[in-house]
Amino acid sequence: MSRKGRPFHSGQLLAVLLAMTLASPAYAYIDPVTGSFLIQGLVAGVMAVMGGVRSIRQRIIGLFRRRRDDQV
Amino acid sequence: MPAFQALWEKGVHRALIEQGLMIETRWLAESASAGQLLGARGEVPGCVLEHPRVAFFSYPYEWTFAQLKAAALAHLDLQIAALELDAALSDATPYNMQSVGGRMQLIDVLSLRPYQDGEMWVGYNQFCRLFLLPLLLEAWSGVPFQPLLRGSLDGMRLADAVRMLPARKRWLTINGLMHVTLHASQELSHSRARTGKVAARPTMPKSRYRALLTELRVWINALTSRRPKTFWDDYAVDNSYARDDRLQKEEFVADFVSRGASTVWDLGGNSGDYSLVALRAGARHAVVFDSDLDALEIAFQRQHDHPGLQPVVMDCGDPSPALGWQQRERGGLAERVHADAVLALALTHHLAIGRNIPPRSLAHWLVSLAPRGVVEFVPKADPMVQRMLAVREDVFHDFTEQAFLAYLEEVAQVQQTRRLKTGGRLLIAYQRHT
Numbered sequence: 001m002s003r004k005g006r007p008f009h010s011g012q013l014l015a016v017l018l019a020m021t022l023a024s025p026a027y028a029y030i031d032p033v034t035g036s037f038l039i040q041g042l043v044a045g046v047m048a049v050m051g052g053v054r055s056i057r058q059r060i061i062g063l064f065r066r067r068r069d070d071q072v
Numbered sequence: 073m074p075a076f077q078a079l080w081e082k083g084v085h086r087a088l089i090e091q092g093l094m095i096e097t098r099w100l101a102e103s104a105s106a107g108q109l110l111g112a113r114g115e116v117p118g119c120v121l122e123h124p125r126v127a128f129f130s131y132p133y134e135w136t137f138a139q140l141k142a143a144a145l146a147h148l149d150l151q152i153a154a155l156e157l158d159a160a161l162s163d164a165t166p167y168n169m170q171s172v173g174g175r176m177q178l179i180d181v182l183s184l185r186p187y188q189d190g191e192m193w194v195g196y197n198q199f200c201r202l203f204l205l206p207l208l209l210e211a212w213s214g215v216p217f218q219p220l221l222r223g224s225l226d227g228m229r230l231a232d233a234v235r236m237l238p239a240r241k242r243w244l245t246i247n248g249l250m251h252v253t254l255h256a257s258q259e260l261s262h263s264r265a266r267t268g269k270v271a272a273r274p275t276m277p278k279s280r281y282r283a284l285l286t287e288l289r290v291w292i293n294a295l296t297s298r299r300p301k302t303f304w305d306d307y308a309v310d311n312s313y314a315r316d317d318r319l320q321k322e323e324f325v326a327d328f329v330s331r332g333a334s335t336v337w338d339l340g341g342n343s344g345d346y347s348l349v350a351l352r353a354g355a356r357h358a359v360v361f362d363s364d365l366d367a368l369e370i371a372f373q374r375q376h377d378h379p380g381l382q383p384v385v386m387d388c389g390d391p392s393p394a395l396g397w398q399q400r401e402r403g404g405l406a407e408r409v410h411a412d413a414v415l416a417l418a419l420t421h422h423l424a425i426g427r428n429i430p431p432r433s434l435a436h437w438l439v440s441l442a443p444r445g446v447v448e449f450v451p452k453a454d455p456m457v458q459r460m461l462a463v464r465e466d467v468f469h470d471f472t473e474q475a476f477l478a479y480l481e482e483v484a485q486v487q488q489t490r491r492l493k494t495g496g497r498l499l500i501a502y503q504r505h506t
Binding site: 037 | 251254259281283288
């Protein structure tokens with residue numbers, strides 16, 4: 001694949017790194033829901049970052065739109 | 073009960089009901105009848121709540137992609153709205169969502185409880201197994217989820233889902249990586265662990281809880297089905313019916329329904345053409361049963377303008393069975409029979425010839441579903457039947473109009489018949505023997 005191929009999104013790269021560096025400590029749980037519980041904090045953290053990025057992006061888009069509307 | 077009362081007095085339920093996210097609920101605190109009601113084992117109720125009757129209980133394995141998606145979005149909307157009011161749900165199951173007046177609403181009002189500061193989303197895993205993974209299976213892999221959900225009331229296991237979903241989507245999208253790949257790996261590693269310390273109960277701030285819900289909502293809202301188009305989708309346009317026949321059928325159905333049928337079951341109803349005729353003729357609720365997913369997606373779109381229309385994914389030759397603990401948790405079709413009338417138009421040949429259902433059994437089954445009905449008998453001379461018989465031996469000796477009428481009359485009285493102009497089909501209106 002050439003360097004000009006599909007670019008890796010920086011957020012995706014960060015998430016892959018996070019996934020690779022996560023250790024799996026041995027807890028005494030056998031209930032699958034518990035596993036979900038422990039990963040949920042991380043997932044929710046990433047979601048909060050995504051939500052923040054989305055909100056900033058929408059604000060910037062909104063700013064440009066407003067300017068364009070003003071020009072019209 | 074104290075938790076419910078606290079939220080009730082705070083107006084949380086009322087707010088969610090007014091937003092259309094929860095089923096209408098009245099607390100019959102002062103009602104005289106409330107004091108006379110007892111539980112299954114004679115328990116005296118702490119409170120008695122009254123809801124409008126749900127016209128037809130359907131389950132996630134009977135929903136199309138768009139229906140499950142609508143239920144998921146409604147569920148997340150409810151959770152987001154509840155969190156703003158300092159309330160949370162104790163679970164996240166689509167079985168608690170039902171179509172009420174054409175809108176997906178939470179019916180388990182007791183699953184709402186006060187939000188504890190720092191608590192995590194207890195229903196996250198359940199949401200993924202029962203809402204998210206089935207939607208992804210159709211959106212990413214193009215595979216219908218209904219058989220898998222019917223196979224397990226707990227939904228899809230994450231470990232199984234990762235084998236069915238494309239690796240590109242699971243690894244190269246943040247949502248896929250987080251909610252599917254990472255989630256599955258954690259679930260698996262913890263289910264394998266046998267020894268070790270018990271971790272302290274983890275916590276997370278409310279802002280993260282909200283972000284988890286809102287980002288899932290954004291993602292799910294953008295999902296679309298990649299399932300290949302189904303055969304019967306073009307049926308309504310490209311079939312052997314003459315226009316005259318269709319008009320005659322519509323007139324016959326409208327006349328039949330106008331004589332009194334509030335709830336109509338339209339078996340093999342495709343995209344709900346005759347259900348709409350029934351609704352226009354005075355029926356309040358029409359349930360369209362079909363196994364064709366694309367046809368039902370059209371019916372679901374029509375529900376927007378016709379809230380009385382309810383699509384249900386069901387193969388009439390293999391209706392939903394009773395499932396769950398003691399086979400009493402989720403009723404089969406037979407346990408949910410309550411229609412005033414059934415319509416079985418252009419269905420007999422599909423079941424009798426396509427599925428080898430004996431005509432007598434078929435006639436008796438139709439009559440068992442409702443006290444009245446309209447059935448269309450499609451003879452062997454019909455081009456559709458000829459096409460079905462072209463590739464197989466005709467062993468259907470009693471699939472004749474005369475025999476079918478005789479079988480029907482064993483359990484019902486034939487009230488009216490009409491011969492369609494083309495194809496020799498016969499419309500039969502009947503009334504069950506009392």
